[in-house]
Amino acid sequence: MNINKKNQSNYNIKKNIFEEKVIQINRITKVVKGGRRFRFSALVVVGDKKGKVGFATGKAQEILDAIRKALERAKKKLVQIxxxxxxxxxxxxxxxxxxxxxxxxxxxxxxxxxxxxxxxxxxxxxxxxxxxxxxxxxxxxxxxxxxxxxxxxxxxxxxxxxxxxxxxxxxxxxxx
Structure with missing residues (x-):
């Protein structure tokens, strides 16, 4: 039983080699019949300080969701410099x-x-x-x-x- 738990914990460890920085967060307002709808957009840059870098924007109704989306997209769009x-x-x-x-x-x-x-x-x-x-x-x-x-x-x-x-x-x- 201990062996299974030990193996599972090793699989769950995920090293993050990229540094992530939020550059900008904007509040976007859409005026509709019932009032105003607020959303957020986040601009994020991701890099490893060894020549790889990527950036992306993410939009969502919550700030954290916008940042999470932007981070996921930025990691997919990494470029070697x-x-x-x-x-x-x-x-x-x-x-x-x-x-x-x-x-x-x-x-x-x-x-x-x-x-x-x-x-x-x-x-x-x-x-x-x-x-x-x-x-x-x-x-x-x-x-x-x-x-x-x-x-x-x-x-x-x-x-x-x-x-x-x-x-x-x-x-x-x-x-x-």
Whole structure:
């Protein structure tokens, strides 16, 4: 009997390797014949600080349900980002809607220079420690996050470029 209980407890242990942060909670009002109906939307970012990150929104009549839905969706939409140590490999501009975000690599010890909670949180959860950012245009949280994600997805390390072009930078340097 003890063996079964012991085995069951091992199966129930679930390690959460992702860090979760709620960026924004909005109250949405719908005016109907009988009055107002209130709902909530939550914007959540999930990451492992090793290059994987995802974000999503969830909507429900209760705040906790909205957050739970957003977390489930964000974990399904995780994306692997190419990093170069504690920063990004090269400068990139991410665009989404009316938002534009400039991401620049920075020297070690610079930290995350980002204006706004949304940008800083996404970059922290990706695992970037040194970066410079600047947001242009619309600065709404969801648009800034989508612009940053679009920029991060387009990053390529030298190894990625070698694989895509089927060449080696080391052999190319030696030939010249």
């Amino acid at each position: 190419s990093l170069s140590g504690s920063t990004i490999p090269h400068e990139v501009i991410g665009k989404f809607g009316a938002s534009k975000t400039l991401l620049k690599p920075a020297y070690k010890g610079t930290g995350i220079i980002a204006g706004g909670k949304a940008a800083r949180t996404v970059l922290e959860l990706v695992g970037v420690k040194d970066i410079l950012t600047k947001s242009f245009g619309s600065r709404t949280s969801i648009n800034v996050i989508r612009a940053i994600m679009q920029g991060l997805k387009s990053l390529k390390t030298p190894k990625d470029i070698e694989r895509i072009r089927e060449i080696s930078f080391n052999s190319r340097i030696k030939k010249e």
